[in-house]
Amino acid sequence: MDGMQLTAQQDFAAHPTEVAAMLTDPAFLEKVCVESEAQQHSVTVEGSHTTVSRTLPSPSAVAKFTGSTITIVEDLAWSDPASDGSRTARFTLGVPGLPVEMNGTARLFAGGRGTKVDYSGDLRVNIPFVGKKLEQSAAPAVLDGIGLQQRVGDDWLTA
DSSP: OOOEEEEEEEEESSOHHHHHHHHTOHHHHHHHHHHTTOSEEEEEEETTEEEEEEEEEOOTTTHHHHOSEEEEEEEEEEOOOOTTSOEEEEEEEEOTTSSEEEEEEEEEEEETTEEEEEEEEEEEEOOTTTHHHHHHHHHHHHHHHHHHHHHHHHHHHHO
16 A cells, blocks of 8 residues: 655744744643644653654544544654754654554755745555545545644744
8 A cells, every 4th residue: 555645834933943942842742732622642752852642533534443532643753953953854643553654754944934844744544445545534634733733833933
């Protein structure tokens, strides 16, 4: 199964150093979890490595596989900054207990209103016959999560 290629971009009105600090701040990540209406969540930050687990209501398209809730674990490991403040990260997104994973990269760099963060990855649902359909159903939720982080980040940076 090849998976589905997803790309997204965030554009923050701040310097790359500020955005990198925000994206690895436990308080910011907690706020994203709360704003996502997670029923349960946990945040772990070790330097530039973040792990966030959220339990959310299951989208109707996957509820027969997951039950009423779904837990999503996001893991990002950011590189040290380059001289211009840019960074890259390897990220994974998984659903414990289900054959769902997304692997990709994030690139944080000066641009746009101050800093852009580009995400690119492959979403795979390894369930015979319905995997592709579930990937198509899951893709908007993944992109919505990136959009939510943009909105929370905009508020965070202006506060």
